[in-house]
Amino acid sequence: MLALKEPIERIREAVRAEAMQPVTRPRPDASVIDATNQFTLELFETMEPLLGEWRLLERDPLNSLHHGWDWCRSWVKAKGRPLAILRGERAGRTLFLLPLDIHRNHGVRVARFVADDFSNLNTGLIAASFRRGDAIVDGKAFAATVAQLLSGRADLLALRNLPLAWRGTVNPFTVIGAVENHNRSFQLPLFASMEATIKQLNAKRRRKKFRNQQRRLEALGGYEHIVAETSGEKSYLLDLFFQQKAQRFAALGLPDVFRDAETKAFFHGLMRVQTDMRHVPLKLHALRLKGEHEGHIAAIAGLSLNGDHVLCQFGSIDETYAADTSPGEFLFWLMIEQCVNEGYALFDFGVGEQPYKLSWCSAETGLHDLVIPVNALGHVARTVEFGRIRAKAFIKRHRRLYDAIQRLRAGRQAPAQESRDEDQAA
Template sequence: MTMAAVIETRAGTQARPETSRIATVELVRDMRDAESVWRGLEQSNQFSTPYQRFDFLEAWQRQVGEREGIRPFIVIAYDREHQPLLLLPLGVKRESGARVARFLGGKHATFNMALWRKDFAAAATQADLDALISGIRVHAQADVLALTQQPRRWTDLPNPFALLPGQPSANDCPLLTMEPGAAPASRVSNSFRRRLKGKERKLQTLAGYGYRLATTDADIKRLLDWFFTIKPQRMAAQQLPNVFADPGIEDFIRDACMTRLSGGGHAIDIHALECDDEVIAFFAGVADANRFSMMFNTYTLSGNAKYSPGLILMRDIIDHYAELGTTSLDLGIGSDDYKRLFCKDDEPIFDSFVPLNVRGRIAAAALSSLMHAKRLIKHTPALMQIAQRVRGVLQ
């Protein structure tokens, strides 16, 4: 970090009014300078999602964000004893003439949230949010905050940002809620389990068949090598663009999958069905004590695909996390048919576009209208069919 950047960060601290528990708001432009506060606020006794872990977002920014011209825009709010109350992990980039601050992680983070001190999040008020936005505005480093794909609740608390003006996000996120200690049939019905067992009997004849959570570097590398070979072929067959070919994406995923967390597991965990001859199905996602959230998946191109290995693996993952006491599981953005076989509910998610100046008001209105139009298309079958046909032609 340059000396100029250090001066900019420290000099940007601004006192807040007495009506809020937020006493100062600081802007940090180097993620490493925020690491100590960040890791403190991502502990299990605080309030955040696994998508906002430092290890996950540092790998994304280093491999993807920097290539896209995104500059870290990390906001930290402190109380009067200079104890951190929240950290907002944003990055800023110029879009259509406006400086737009968005959550780091891009499309690879299903959920976006600040990292909160839990007692503060539980009692946060509109005055606190007003003080936060006012403190950000003082720095004059962005025109608008585009705070998209935020959960209205996370685990046992409402998201304080739900107090901001907002609108439903363009996409839905299928959700499975699991009650600790409940019978397996409460999460995957007995009839569905029997159907999967019937299919799985064909796979169980394969030598070395089984479900595995990758724990060693060698297994993680082997599974990722397979994934990055098979997934592009599957996407091409569906006439979909290979998003994993974008600059830095594969490097980010490999880094995050290899990064071990202090509490166990990895920044991205890999689950697989395998036999001695091949990988049969692959799911990867992020997890904490309360939630597993799926990010990406694929399955074999061989004849074993006809036995629904992806569904079998999903059942195994659900049972694995239920045994750990996990209380919810989601299958990522989008309402694909297979997701509805497991997830009957949706996680309510919303967007907020907060202007910070005159230019930001114009940008916020434009961004809000664009996301509203996307939601309308995705929730109107006739419009969605047209959009899919257009995408197919372009491909």
């Protein structure tokens, strides 16, 4: 068994202790003093000057792996967008890093989290000493400082999918004010055994279904749960995932959010990262058939590992053979069981409400969007953005309306983010 039974608080204490060590501060590209909140906000246009403190903050398992150095660096190399990394500093100590890049959306320059298009959990990188509900005492003053620093670089700051409460802690940016996102994320707490874990669910029904699927697969010649280890296996499975997902999106009448070469390069870059057992940006699992259909990959899933937290990034299925076994769901059982045996504490299915998530999860997390206008155009864009968020929330609360819109969307091209929300891991 892996050394993940080590209490998560021990990891946090080690990070706190290391954070107290003096370090040489890099020179920012711009800075503004937020006198009200008693810290200096700095802006960096490159990642490299922040490498040391970035690596330190990412070790805290309460910070999202999506904001870790490797995840962000792979995106920056693939996309090449302008960066605006915000660093909060007080008395020589880093309080937080917000890794942002800037892209144009309908003529508006929007500063968002790096790789936001494919993030399932956004927290920023927050120092343990700063993770308190009263860390920012004046949200309006902070927003004004952010706007001053981003002036000339962006029109709007839009931080999406922020959990205001996460694993017993409160996000320090809650006082700024945010609007509830129409999506939620879904989790399954993991216990000492698979039996104890599925007791949270309809254990008898789920166990029976798994055994029926297993018998059907055995009747076809058997199966193998594989985890890509070599560079060749990783590249092969990732490219196969892209193929399977493209076919799935086409069948649903949705655009393929993985289709462009830059996005594919981003994920391939993650597969080349040197990792340890507690911090893995992307690990590929697959269900491979044996017997008559030897070698056929029926399902693929990509997981990220961060401390005792497992986060599902994506999944795909190929039902050419063994369609009646629900290979994607069967692979989830195998992966969750492996995570239980290896001592992980939380299996996270990520953002978006799909039936398979609801069937597996006993916990859910509300998400919010924080939007700060930088200039007059940003104020207009914020009004539009808030209207869009509230409209989506209204639609999702009214199932008949939601189903009718889904039927209409099947006959036209939907926005990329919406297609990801609806079919992220189907």
